[in-house]
Each structure stands twice: as C-alpha cells, then as structure tokens.
Amino acid sequence: MDITRRNFVKTTAIAMATAAAAGSVASMAGCAPKKNEPINGNSTTTTLAVCRFCGCGCGVIVESRNGKVVSVYGDPENDSNRGLNCVKGYYLSKILYADDRLTKPLIREDNSKKGTSDGFREATWNEALNLVAEKLRETWKKDKSRLAFWGSGQQPILEGYATAKFWKAGLRSNNIDPNARLCMASAVVGFMNVFQTDEPAGCYADIDHADVFITWGANMAEAHPMLYSRFMARKIADPNVKHFDVTTLGTRTAATADKVIKFGNNGDLAITNCIAHYLIENNTYNHQFVTDHLQFKQGTENIGNSNYDGYDKSEVGSKVDDVEPITFEQYAERLAPYTWEYTSHISGVPEQDLKELYELFANPDLKITSFWTMGVNQHNRGTWMNHNLHNIHLLSGHYCKPGDGGFSLTGQPSACGTAREVGTFSHRLPADLVVKNEAHRRFSEAVWNLPEGYLDEIKDPGFHTTKIFRELSNGNIDFLWSAHNNWAQSMSNLTRFLGRGAEDKRGIFDAFIVVSEVYPTISTKYANVVLPAAMWVEREGAFGNGERRTAVFEKAVDPPGDARWDMWMLMEIAKRVLIDEKIGDKDAFDLLFGQWYDKDAAEFKQDSQREVCKSMWEEYRTFSNPSLNERANAINIDKKLKMEGKQLAPYEEYIYNHGMTWPVREVNGKWLPTKWRFAYGPQEDGYDQQGIEMYGEQGLAGNVSFYKSTDRKPSVVFRPWEPPAEVPDSEYPFVFCTGRLLEHWHTGTMTRRVPALDKALPEALLDMNPNDAEKLGVKDGDKVKLTSRWGEVEIKVSTAGRTQPSEGYLFAPFFAEETLVNLVQQENYCPLSKEPDYKKTCVRVEKA
Amino acid sequence: MDEPVVISSLVVETVPAYTDAVAAELPGIEGVEVHGIDGHKIVVTIEAKTVDESHSIANGLQQLTGVLNVNLIYLNFEDDRTIYPDGV
Ligand code: SF4
Numbered sequence: 001m002d003i004t005r006r007n008f009v010k011t012t013a014i015a016m017a018t019a020a021a022a023g024s025v026a027s028m029a030g031c032a033p034k035k036n037e038p039i040n041g042n043s044t045t046t047t048l049a050v051c052r053f054c055g056c057g058c059g060v061i062v063e064s065r066n067g068k069v070v071s072v073y074g075d076p077e078n079d080s081n082r083g084l085n086c087v088k089g090y091y092l093s094k095i096l097y098a099d100d101r102l103t104k105p106l107i108r109e110d111n112s113k114k115g116t117s118d119g120f121r122e123a124t125w126n127e128a129l130n131l132v133a134e135k136l137r138e139t140w141k142k143d144k145s146r147l148a149f150w151g152s153g154q155q156p157i158l159e160g161y162a163t164a165k166f167w168k169a170g171l172r173s174n175n176i177d178p179n180a181r182l183c184m185a186s187a188v189v190g191f192m193n194v195f196q197t198d199e200p201a202g203c204y205a206d207i208d209h210a211d212v213f214i215t216w217g218a219n220m221a222e223a224h225p226m227l228y229s230r231f232m233a234r235k236i237a238d239p240n241v242k243h244f245d246v247t248t249l250g251t252r253t254a255a256t257a258d259k260v261i262k263f264g265n266n267g268d269l270a271i272t273n274c275i276a277h278y279l280i281e282n283n284t285y286n287h288q289f290v291t292d293h294l295q296f297k298q299g300t301e302n303i304g305n306s307n308y309d310g311y312d313k314s315e316v317g318s319k320v321d322d323v324e325p326i327t328f329e330q331y332a333e334r335l336a337p338y339t340w341e342y343t344s345h346i347s348g349v350p351e352q353d354l355k356e357l358y359e360l361f362a363n364p365d366l367k368i369t370s371f372w373t374m375g376v377n378q379h380n381r382g383t384w385m386n387h388n389l390h391n392i393h394l395l396s397g398h399y400c401k402p403g404d405g406g407f408s409l410t411g412q413p414s415a416c417g418t419a420r421e422v423g424t425f426s427h428r429l430p431a432d433l434v435v436k437n438e439a440h441r442r443f444s445e446a447v448w449n450l451p452e453g454y455l456d457e458i459k460d461p462g463f464h465t466t467k468i469f470r471e472l473s474n475g476n477i478d479f480l481w482s483a484h485n486n487w488a489q490s491m492s493n494l495t496r497f498l499g500r501g502a503e504d505k506r507g508i509f510d511a512f513i514v515v516s517e518v519y520p521t522i523s524t525k526y527a528n529v530v531l532p533a534a535m536w537v538e539r540e541g542a543f544g545n546g547e548r549r550t551a552v553f554e555k556a557v558d559p560p561g562d563a564r565w566d567m568w569m570l571m572e573i574a575k576r577v578l579i580d581e582k583i584g585d586k587d588a589f590d591l592l593f594g595q596w597y598d599k600d601a602a603e604f605k606q607d608s609q610r611e612v613c614k615s616m617w618e619e620y621r622t623f624s625n626p627s628l629n630e631r632a633n634a635i636n637i638d639k640k641l642k643m644e645g646k647q648l649a650p651y652e653e654y655i656y657n658h659g660m661t662w663p664v665r666e667v668n669g670k671w672l673p674t675k676w677r678f679a680y681g682p683q684e685d686g687y688d689q690q691g692i693e694m695y696g697e698q699g700l701a702g703n704v705s706f707y708k709s710t711d712r713k714p715s716v717v718f719r720p721w722e723p724p725a726e727v728p729d730s731e732y733p734f735v736f737c738t739g740r741l742l743e744h745w746h747t748g749t750m751t752r753r754v755p756a757l758d759k760a761l762p763e764a765l766l767d768m769n770p771n772d773a774e775k776l777g778v779k780d781g782d783k784v785k786l787t788s789r790w791g792e793v794e795i796k797v798s799t800a801g802r803t804q805p806s807e808g809y810l811f812a813p814f815f816a817e818e819t820l821v822n823l824v825q826q827e828n829y830c831p832l833s834k835e836p837d838y839k840k841t842c843v844r845v846e847k848a
Numbered sequence: 849m850d851e852p853v854v855i856s857s858l859v860v861e862t863v864p865a866y867t868d869a870v871a872a873e874l875p876g877i878e879g880v881e882v883h884g885i886d887g888h889k890i891v892v893t894i895e896a897k898t899v900d901e902s903h904s905i906a907n908g909l910q911q912l913t914g915v916l917n918v919n920l921i922y923l924n925f926e927d928d929r930t931i932y933p934d935g936v
Pocket residue numbers: 051052053054055056057058081084085086087088089224225226227
C-alpha cells in the first residue's frame with residue numbers, strides 16, 4: 001500500500017472506531033457510507049452484508065476491488081450491532097479463501113471408502129446433477145418415506161424457502177428438517193405452546209433498558225460476543241445493573257456475573273416453579289396481568305425418555321403434547337410442593353440464593369431480562385423449561401416492556417429466518433403454519449397457486465432430525481441430501497449414526513448421500529455426491545437473526561472455480577426430478593418455480609440474483625401480507641389466521657434500512673419495524689401499534705395485548721420437575737456437557753481453517769475439576785477415555801480450561817473432528833420438541 | 849516498494865477503573881496505537897503484516913487485566929500476501 005492510501009485507510013479506520021466508541025447511532029451513521037458509496041477509494045465497491053457466524057446477526061459492510069474482498073467493517077446502521085463486530089470478524093472474508101475450498105462437484109466412485117475422503121472423482125455439474133436427480137426421483141417414485149433433506153440455519157432465507165417449497169409442494173414429502181432442530185426446537189415449541197407465535201417478543205435493545213440480567217444455561221460471553229459486549233456496556237453505564245448467572249458450569253459468563261447460581265439434576269425446572277410458587281403464595285404476582293392476559297393449563301406428565309426408537313409412538317410418547325385447562329387455583333396447588341427446602345434439595349442451590357432470585361421477580365419496579373439458550377433448549381425437558389421461564393415472567397408481569405421480558409437467544413445466523421420463519425421443519429409450512437392444520441394447508445395452497453386439497457397428502461408430519469438419522473442407520477433411508485450442516489459431527493450418539501457400534505446397522509453406508517458444502521467436512525466423507533456451493537457474499541441472500549431482524553447480504557464477489565449458488569443447484573435438480581410431472585393440468589416445475597427459472601434455457605429469468613431474490617421474496621412475503629393474494633386473503637379472514645402478525649416488507653426496504661425486525665408495518669408510505677411485539681405505543685418508536693389496533697385490545701395491563709394467542713391469552717402451563725434421563729451412578733459417575741467456545745464456530749469447518757483461530761484454541765480439551773483430576777490420578781494434558789452407555793472417545797484433560805466444572809461435572813467443546821465428543825452423547829431428546837439433550841450424558845473417565 | 853500492511857481498528861472496552869492503565873499499556877504492544885478514549889472505551893488501531901497476526905494481537909488485548917471486551921470495527925487486508933499473494 002502506498003503511503004497516501006495507507007494514510008487514507010488508517011484515517012478511515014480511526015474515524016469509524018471513534019464513532020463506534022462514542023456509541024451513538026447518529027454519530028456513527030454520519031460516517032457510514034450511504035448504501036453503495038465506497039469509503040475506501042473510488043475503485044472499490046461497497047456492499048451490505050451480515051456476519052456469517054453466530055446468531056447475533058451483526059451487520060457488516062464489505063468492500064471489494066477487482067472481484068476480491070479487501071475490507072470489512074461493522075455496519076453502523078444495522079441496529080443489531082451498531083458498528084461493532086467481535087474478533088471473529090477478522091475471519092469473515094478469510095474463510096472465503098482457505099486452500100481446500102470445494103470448487104468442483106465430486107462423485108464417489110468407490111463406496112468401500114465411504115467414511116474417508118478417498119474414493120471420489122471430480123465431475124461436471126451435468127453429471128453430478130443428473131446423478132442426484134436420478135437417485136432422488138427413483139426413491140421418490142418407489143417409496144417416498146425413504147428420502148430426506150437435512151437443511152440448515154446457515155442457509156439464507158430464500159434458499160430455505162425454495163427448498164421447503166420443492167420438498168413440501170413438489171415432492172409432497174415432510175421428510176425435511178433443519179439442523180436448527182438441534183439448537184432451537186425447544187424454544188420454538190415453547191413459544192408456540194405459550195403464545196401461538198414463534199420467536200421472542202423483545203429485541204436486543206432490551207439490553208440497554210434492563211436493571212437485571214439473568215442468563216439461564218447461556219454462556220453469552222463466548223457464544224454471543226457482541227450481545228455480551230452490549231450487556232457489559234449497560235452494566236458499566238449503570239453500576240446498579242446486576243447480572244445473575246444460573247448455570248451448571250463455571251464459564252466466562254459466570255466469571256463476570258454479580259451472582260452465580262449453580263444447579264444440577266434438572267434443578268432449573270424446580271427453581272422456576274419455586275419462584276412461581278412464592279409469587280402466588282406471597283401474593284406478589286401481578287394480579288392485573290394475570291386477570292387480563294393469562295390462561296392456565298397442565299399437560300401430560302411422567303413422560304419418560306426418548307432414548308429408544310419406539311418412543312414417539314409409545315403410549316406416553318404419543319401424548320406429550322396433550323394439555324387441559326385448569327384454574328389459577330389449581331395451578332397454585334400444583335406449584336405448592338416447590339418450597340425453598342424441596343427446591344434446594346432437588347437443585348443443590350442454597351435456599352438463600354433461591355430467595356434472592358424470587359425477590360427479583362417479586363419486585364414490580366425492576367426491569368428484568370432473561371436470556372436463555374442451549375442449556376435450556378438441549379434438555380430432556382427443554383420445552384418444559386422454556387414454558388417455565390415464560391411462566392415466571394408472565395405471572396410477575398415482567399413481559400413485553402423494554403428491558404423487561406424473556407428472550408431466547410438463537411445460535412445460528414439464520415436459525416430464525418430460514419428454519420423457523422420459512423418452515424423447513426418436518427411439521428411446518430411457512431410463517432408459523434403447520435401441516436396438520438387444514439386451514440394452514442388451504443392458505444399455503446393459495447399462496448403457492450396449488451389446487452385446493454393438494455397438500456392434504458402432507459398432513460402428517462415427517463421425520464424429525466433424530467428420526468431421520470435413526471432410520472438412516474436402520475437402513476430405511478435410501479436418499480439423504482444434507483445442505484450446509486455437519487451432521488456427522490454434530491448429531492448425538494455418533495457411535496450409532498456413523499455406524500461404528502458393534503451391533504449398529506450400517507444404513508449410512510448403503511444410502512445415497514448428497515452433501516452441499518463449501519469445505520470438506522466429516523459429513524462430506526460420507527457423501528456419494530458433493531455439491532460445491534457459493535458461500536457468504538459470493539451470492540445474494542438474507543438472514544433472519546435472533547431478534548426477528550431480516551437482513552440482506554449482497555453479492556460482492558464470484559464464487560471460486562465451479563462452485564455455484566445453491567438456488568441454481570436446487571432449480572436444476574428440481575426440474576430433473578419433476579420432469580413431465582403435473583400439478584392439476586400444469587407442468588409441476590413451471591407452476592412452482594417457473595416465475596424464476598427457465599428450465600429449457602437452464603437459467604434464471606431475472607437478470608441478476610438481486611432480481612431473482614426480489615421476485616421470490618414477493619411470493620414469500622405473501623404469507624405475511626395475505627392481501628397480496630385474493631384467495632389467501634379470503635382464507636386469512638375466514639379462518640382468523642392473523643397472518644399479518646409476522647408481516648414482512650418489500651425486499652428493497654431491508655437493503656435501504658440495513659435490516660428490520662418483523663412485524664414490519666407500513667405507516668404513511670414508510671415501512672417501520674416492530675421492536676417490542678404486543679406492547680402498545682407509537683409504531684415509530686418500535687412498538688406494536690398496528691398489530692394491536694388490527695387484532696388486539698387496548699387498555700389492558702401493561703398496555704400489552706397478546707393478539708396472536710388463542711383468546712388473546714398466553715398459556716401458563718404447569719410443567720413439573722422430572723429428572724434427567726441419566727443420573728450419575730457408580731458405573732458412570734460424571735455428568736458430561738458439550739458446547740461452543742469463542743474461537744470456533746460450531747463444528748469448526750470454517751474457523752478451524754483459519755490458522756490463528758486454530759492456534760488460539762487448537763484442540764478440544766476435557767475441562768475437569770482439579771479435585772476430580774487428583775482423585776483419578778490424571779493431570780493436565782493426560783489422555784483419558786470417556787465412556788458412556790452410548791460410546792467412547794479419547795480426549796486430553798485440562799483443569800485450567802475455559803470452563804470450570806464443579807466436582808462430578810465435565811465439559812468439552814464439539815468443534816474438533818479428531819475428538820468426536822458426540823460419540824458418547826446420549827441419543828435422547830425433549831419429547832415435545834425432539835431437540836437432543838447434549839448437556840448431561842453420564843460417563844466414566846479412565847486414563848487412556 | 850512499500851511494506852505490506854493490514855490495518856484494523858478496534859474499540860477496547862475496559863473496567864472503568866482500569867481504563868487509564870490499559871490505555872497506558874497498549875502502545876507498548878507492537879503494532880498497536882491508541883487514538884482516543886471515550887469513557888471506558890479505548891480507540892485502537894493494529895497494524896501488522898497479516899490478518900492472522902492482527903487477530904493474535906487483538907486476542908492478546910483481550911487477555912490484558914481490566915479489558916472486558918475487544919470489538920473489531922474496521923479491517924483492511926488488501927495487502928495480506930497470505931490471502932492475495934499477487935495483490936489485489
Ligand atoms: S458476534 Fe457473532 S454475528 Fe457478531 S461479529 Fe461476532 S460472530 Fe459475527
């Protein structure tokens with residue numbers, strides 16, 4: 001760089017950081033480029049983007065020159081992060097350029113080498129697409145229960161939307177599920193059961209208003225760095241702000257908390273019930289809130305555990321969703337056993353600490369924000385625990401005010417946008433609709449221009465994630481397509497699912513597996529065909545983050561080699577599979593995708609990816625803007641679906657506004673986001689004015705109206721304490737938890753290709769309490785063998801690691817392919833959400 | 849020929865009681881310059897040869913006593929020869 005340019009770049013860097021430090025959006029916006037105005041010299045192109053890594057969903061501006069990304073900076077105008085990125089931002093563009101990027105389609109020639117990276121040959125796109133389509137069509141025609149798609153919260157929204165449309169309306173199969181099943185499903189079922197609408201009511205700005213933060217099973221310091229930084233800023237701005245960390249483990253988050261409440265034995269269920277009990281017992285609940293807003297229920301209990309194949313269809317397994325109404329008094333009676341003493345006994349938490357937590361909720365003047373994530377969701381009672389958190393916030397009226405509410409954090413960049421909102425789940429259709437509801441099917445048929453009744457064939461949910469892999473291992477799946485996930489590392493009980501157990505069936509080796517990816521992973525080793533994909537800003541897309549923010553990223557550079565846009569692959573495969581198929585009297589492919597893709601010319605009809613996305617978005621957003629489609633609109637009104645509850649804006653608005661949180665409302669020709677759902681106030685200030693005026697009621701407690709809930713009343717469902725599936729015993733005395741650490745994103749397929757990140761955290765270590773290490777006679781760096789009822793794995797011990805487990809507890813991250821900790825993870829999921837429990841498999845430890 | 853340089857800017861957030869101490873310590877680290885202080889936040893640039901080096905310096909800042917958080921704001925890496933051996 002010559003000196004003039006160097007000075008220019010440095011001055012820019014300083015100006016941006018100074019503005020970000022000043023912290024006012026206005027001052028930052030002043031120095032931010034207005035869309036597409038390069039700040040880095042005239043020869044650069046500036047494009048809008050969103051970070052590729054975690055669920056915080058930080059906005060990023062990308063600058064490129066001569067087809068290469070040359071700089072990135074935090075987007076000051078994206079309200080999620082206001083110009084800040086965490087240090088992983090250093091690698092946002094570097095991950096595009098690692099040496100082993102997949103740039104050619106690969107076809108496996110030697111099936112005996114499955115499970116290794118050998119046995120592939122490079123192929124042309126035509127060969128690869130023909131082969132994939134032939135296998136998919138063959139399976140589909142023969143027995144469509146034997147095919148499956150496993151998608152991802154890493155996929156952009158419209159790619160997920162088009163895939164769901166192909167699978168549900170094209171193939172009429174519900175065997176499609178996302179990896180979000182592994183991280184967010186319990187939150188989803190919790191929201192749906194309580195509010196009848198998914199995703200949090202609040203937003204990240206709650207952090208700026210709260211008096212108290214409570215983290216429940218959430219290591220935000222490592223897993224949500226940008227939000228954690230905002231959280232610390234709030235604490236520093238007001239020293240009275242307190243943070244309580246409710247956890248099973250000492251973490252970086254616990255290290256900065258004002259109070260750490262460590263529990264075990266599923267004690268979180270008891271703790272929340274204890275708080276609810278004393279709110280009622282001491283008459284400190286919010287009477288008006290309860291009267292105006294809540295209904296009470298109880299559900300099926302003693303639901304056992306799902307750690308065997310027949311659970312879902314078992315006597316109890318088939319009743320887990322059942323609930324019945326109860327009175328407030330009956331609810332109080334159900335809570336009565338959760339005294340300080342009993343709860344302390346169950347959870348191991350001192351009574352005094354329980355009282356301190358309760359006092360927070362009993363104080364109507366405090367603004368309390370609860371954050372929760374994988375510790376709550378990946379739980380054998382994950383859905384119940386989500387219920388219980390909503391319960392205590394609702395009973396105490398700490399809900400739907402800025403800084404005062406329950407917030408379920410999300411893990412992936414687009415778990416919300418792509419998995420939850422688009423409906424790539426086995427039981428869902430777009431926009432919170434579900435396959436088993438007749439009106440929902442009619443509405444979807446209307447938007448997709450399908451004959452009435454066409455979707456009745458998919459009225460029964462398909463295979464959820466664990467079921468897909470169970471059936472794969474049983475030899476009952478012939479075709480699996482997995483896109484942008486890494487199941488061969490992230491699934492639980494890998495011993496079985498990788499066919500490594502002595503008695504396990506080896507369906508994984510017989511099935512035809514297609515993997516869409518950007519780098520080789522352990523999952524590509526099990527592939528028959530690998531489809532090399534464009535990543536991040538090599539194509540246009542949109543993500544939906546944890547605060548309901550939809551944000552577009554623009555295409556900045558071309559993908560390398562023959563890597564292609566997933567949307568193109570999907571169109572090419574769909575047209576081959578649906579060849580000569582009809583829907584009514586129309587060509588099936590043309591009816592579903594003909595607006596965007598010319599199957600004969602083999603190209604998109606629109607001139608640019610922007611135009612393709614814009615046009616497809618218009619169809620997608622019809623789900624939440626039913627007035628755009630007469631037939632859909634009539635069903636929306638007749639069946640009172642209130643589809644506008646998730647209203648989305650026209651595509652360009654997301655670019656112009658650097659992302660917006662739904663529901664987005666049109667006020668005098670301007671599209672405005674909603675930051676606080678169900679809270680009445682001016683739409684301009686981020687309140688849900690239009691939603692409440694349309695469907696809600698004004699003047700109720702807290703100026704809140706839960707207009708999407710049945711009878712406008714969320715359900716407080718009593719959910720008792722029940723034990724973990726496995727409890728420590730003499731054979732398996734340790735409780736083993738897995739999770740993420742700062743440097744590596746999930747299974748490390750991107751971040752481990754970055755030498756510096758790999759150096760910062762080179763291997764997965766087993767964190768152990770020093771007393772346990774002494775008892776076992778092991779020291780730091782020793783290799784041990786972990787054995788569970790499910791499998792075994794070797795790993796090095798650390799007593800000074802990133803987490804500080806209590807005696808009897810162990811932690812290891814799951815990013816390392818060479819240390820596959822999920823070989824020992826129990827195959828057990830929350831019976832309601834089907835989300836696996838990754839947090840408490842019992843193991844024994846032996847010196848290796 | 850000018851030396852290749854990767855330039856990044858960061859906001860280092862500190863425990864308020866430590867802000868001055870951290871700000872005094874930072875310039876001693878190779879490649880690090882302090883450009884201003886706003887409350888408990890310090891505006892910093894890092895200059896290094898590669899993104900990797902820049903990242904490890906940034907990571908080092910995270911370890912300093914009194915540092916709560918390191919936020920990346922801006923990164924220019926057109927000169928990183930490990931990414932673009934022939935330049936951009
Ligand atoms: S906090 Fe998450 S979304 Fe934000 S820059 Fe870091 S990794 Fe990306």
